[in-house]
Amino acid sequence: MEKIDILREEIDKCDKQIVELIEKRLDLALEIAHSKKDNEISLYDEKREKEIINNTCIFLKDLNKKNYIKELFKSILSISKEYQKNM
Numbered sequence: 001m002e003k004i005d006i007l008r009e010e011i012d013k014c015d016k017q018i019v020e021l022i023e024k025r026l027d028l029a030l031e032i033a034h035s036k037k038d039n040e041i042s043l044y045d046e047k048r049e050k051e052i053i054n055n056t057c058i059f060l061k062d063l064n065k066k067n068y069i070k071e072l073f074k075s076i077l078s079i080s081k082e083y084q085k086n087m
């Protein structure tokens with residue numbers, strides 16, 4: 001097997017885990033959205049989003065990736081709010 005094929009298999013495994021975790025995250029966010037709606041609390045929480053964007057970088061082994069992870073989480077949060085609004 002070519003090296004590129006082996007690496008792509010590893011990427012496919014990562015993608016499967018990412019999808020499973022993002023789906024779980026969306027489910028949890030939706031539960032929070034329902035609870036906020038019941039309690040008449042606004043969906044968007046700027047303080048919490050800032051915490052998430054800063055805290056997720058703590059798990060990095062290589063801080064050179066910090067800006068990429070921040071951008072990724074900005075997208076995840078944006079998609080999460082869209083999902084919460086539409087469901």
Ligand SMILES: C=C(O[C@@H]1C=C(C(=O)O)C=C[C@H]1O)C(=O)O
Nearest residue numbers: 029032043044045048049077080
């Ligand atoms: C899910 C929440 O609602 C919104 C979505 C968030 C998320 O997807 O993590 C975070 C903050 C809120 O803007 C929450 O407040 O925790």
